[in-house]
Amino acid sequence: MAEIRDDSALDSPAFEVRFIGESKGKGLFAVKPFKAGDVIFEERPLVCCQFAWNAAYGYLACDFCMRPLEGAEENVRRLTGKKDIVLPYPHCCPTNRNSHTQCPSCGVWYCSSTCQEQAWNQYHRTLCLQSHSHHPNHPLEQLNGAWKHMHYPPETTSVMLLARMIATVQQAEDPANALHFFMQFCHRTVNEEQEIAHKLLGEQFKGQMQVLQELMVKALYSDSVQQWLSPDGFQSLMALVGTNGQGVGTSPFSEWVKKVSELELAADEKQQLDSFIDKLYEDLNEGGTASTGTVGHL
Ligand SMILES: [Zn+2]
Ligand SMILES: [Zn+2]
Incomplete structure (x- = not known):
């Protein structure tokens, strides 16, 4: 969406x-x-966030636009487990570390100060944990933790997309209008919504939906979003994300491959580079780590 x-x-x-x-x-x-x-x-x-396990595995992405923050070399080293790989043509790496910046209050990373400002103005003012250390008792951390133990990889969405939608409405100049805008994507009957929740969460979905809804109320309740925080409203929101969200993979290594493939090289250099890249892809497959960075979009 x-x-x-x-x-x-x-x-x-x-x-x-x-x-x-x-x-x-x-x-x-x-x-x-x-x-x-x-x-x-x-x-x-409209909102996006990195999948919870993908972030827990250490893949660094901009918290607003999801651009990878790790370099191509770091990416391929992490995914193959081979720390000594050195990529030639480093200028073809898409990652520009000089522009990276952090939220001063909680330390989440952004690819640029523009992303940091946009995130702050759209939802991060509400969702910022206001601390650089991990607080397992913070309601938002509890929500993310509960979600991770309900939805294992391969991940298809994240409860934090719901939190970002809620915070977007709360921070909007006209919250009622912002909520109405998101609601135009809801077309489901209650039965269809239950089927979607069932598909996302499995057999225990009714109890799990209740746990998530109660944690979301604890974390983010306000009058402007009460419609989404009732048990039925929360189910509609989950169905909205389940049907309109999409997972998108990112890989700084693939971007590097694309750029070096466009370089004008002598035939022997080109051949050397091609066999180097083939070998890296073999190593990546052996590592069994096909997933790179995956984000949920809405
Ligand atoms: Zn960004
Ligand atoms: Zn913050």
């Missing part, structure tokens, strides 16, 4: 939004043929 920016649509529309039906809502339909590799549109997520 995102704002769709399609500047090219003004000249020759590449797709259109059509209403499919009550349960599916709206959908995108292509109105012209596409070639592999064409950019159909770019979108900015």
